[in-house]
Amino acid sequence: MQPVKLFSKGVVTGYRRGLRNQDSSISLVKIEGVTSKADTEFYLGKRIAYVYRGLKSRKNKITKRDTKLRVIWGKVRRAHGSSGVVRASFRTNLPPKAIGATVRVMLYPSRV
Numbered sequence: 001m002q003p004v005k006l007f008s009k010g011v012v013t014g015y016r017r018g019l020r021n022q023d024s025s026i027s028l029v030k031i032e033g034v035t036s037k038a039d040t041e042f043y044l045g046k047r048i049a050y051v052y053r054g055l056k057s058r059k060n061k062i063t064k065r066d067t068k069l070r071v072i073w074g075k076v077r078r079a080h081g082s083s084g085v086v087r088a089s090f091r092t093n094l095p096p097k098a099i100g101a102t103v104r105v106m107l108y109p110s111r112v
Contacts, residue, residue, distance in 0.1 A: 007104040008032055010048065014099050016080070016087060024093045027074070031105050034084035040076075047106040048074040048088050050098055076105070 009032045016026040029048065034040055050072045057066040074090030 005107065007049075007106045008043075010103045010105045012050070012094060012098045012101055012103060013085065025089060026077070027088050027090065027094050027098075028080055028085050029076070029088050029103060029105070030085050034086075036084055037079050037082045039084055040079040040086050043076050043086060043105060044078065045109060045111055046076045047108065048076060048090070049104040049106060050074070050090065050094060050101070051104065052098070052101070074103075 010029045011032075013028045013030050015022045015024045016028060017023065031040075031043060034043065052070055052072075053068050054070045055068075057068045058070075059065070060067050072090050072092055072094060074088045074094075077087045077089055079085070080087045
C-alpha cells in the first residue's frame with residue numbers, strides 16, 4: 001500500500017500589496033507544482049497550515065503533551081495573477097518572519 005499524500009508544499013511570498021501600501025491580512029502563497037490560474041482552481045477553499053516553533057513550550061490541547069510547535073490555520077481564498085500564486089487569509093495575520101517560509105496546503109476540504 002502506498003502512502004497517502006495529505007498536503008502539498010507552498011511558500012509564503014509576501015502580502016497582497018500595491019506600489020505603496022500592503023495588506024497584511026492577505027498573504028500570497030506559491031504552491032508547488034501550480035503554474036497557471038487554471039491549476040489554482042483545485043486548491044480554492046483548501047486549508048493552509050503555517051507550522052512554526054515558539055520560544056516556550058505549551059501543552060497541546062489534543063495530546064496533552066508539552067510542545068514548542070505552534071500552527072496558524074488559514075484558507076485559500078482565490079487566485080492572484082496568472083502564474084499560479086494564490087491569496088490566503090489566516091486566522092491571525094502571518095508574521096513577517098513567515099515570508100519565505102514553507103506552509104502546508106492541506107488537500108481538504110474536498111470540493112469534488
